[in-house]
Amino acid sequence: MDSAGSDAPAGTVPAARVPLGRAADTGLKIVVVGGFGVGKTTLVRSVSEIRPLNTEEVMTRAGVGVDETAGVGRKSTTTVAFDFGRISLDERRVLYLFGAPGQERFWFLWDRLFSGTLGAVVLVDTRRMSDSWYAVDRLEHHGTPFVVAVNRFDGDLAAFSLGEIRQALSLGPGVPLIDCDARVRSSGKHVLITLVDHLRALAGAREGKP
């Protein structure tokens, strides 16, 4: 009933789900974290081979959040929605890109959803820097390596320099910080390459290679 456009005529929009090749055997993930409206879905869409899909996870536990008015004897349920896209890297490897909200309740689900992620991109809107600060703090807490990408909306370039943003977010010198335009495929691609390059350098250092 709600098949997200899978019946759309061929050739008008990318099919919601192009099947993977039969040899696909390794799923990988990268998470794009940012506040509402910062452009996560736009970034995912710009590089994904499928139109971004949306799903959600439900957390049932007592004592989390503010939904304590549900009634005596009932557990509170928190739902977190997220979207994702996909990039087939080669015949075997498939990279899934997740756009995840940086809000507080989401981090309760981080381990369940995103343990095993290669790394994360923190997408920054300079008009709402505090959202990003929280994401940076949580990623450091979880030990997830990340880069920070500033989504420059029209006319935003004058707002803050990268140096000022680095300072505002208390980013260490080792954390890559770049500008991007989430709408542009080449720019989105550059963000992902910057992240994986950073991850490779970290892995190389761990393995004792230059």
Place this chain on the structure above:
Amino acid sequence: MTRRPVEVGDPERLYTVTGGRSRADGDAFDLVTLIVAESDPAPWMQSEHVRILRLCRTPSAVVEISADLGMPVTVVRILLGDLLATGRITARHPQQGAGAGVPLPDSALLEEVLHGLRRL
């Protein structure tokens, strides 16, 4: 740009779908575990199992199944557990990544990821 809310159905229906279970055993399925059907659906199977087997004629990630069924990941994990236990699907699990119990990605893997991204 429209964000379509996921059709979750009411909690009671989800409860029915999973036979009253609310947790998958050991969270055996990662979001990006790739699921492959090993048999055709049988007429007596519950409709969600049938849909999963149809979707997984080619490899499909757990999260894609969740999006296609319009059901939360937790529920899908439970349904997949049933199918795995009866040998109707196989699961191709991710092997590397940062986090609990998973080896960190090595530079060889990351090199291949970079290679794939540069070709985009």
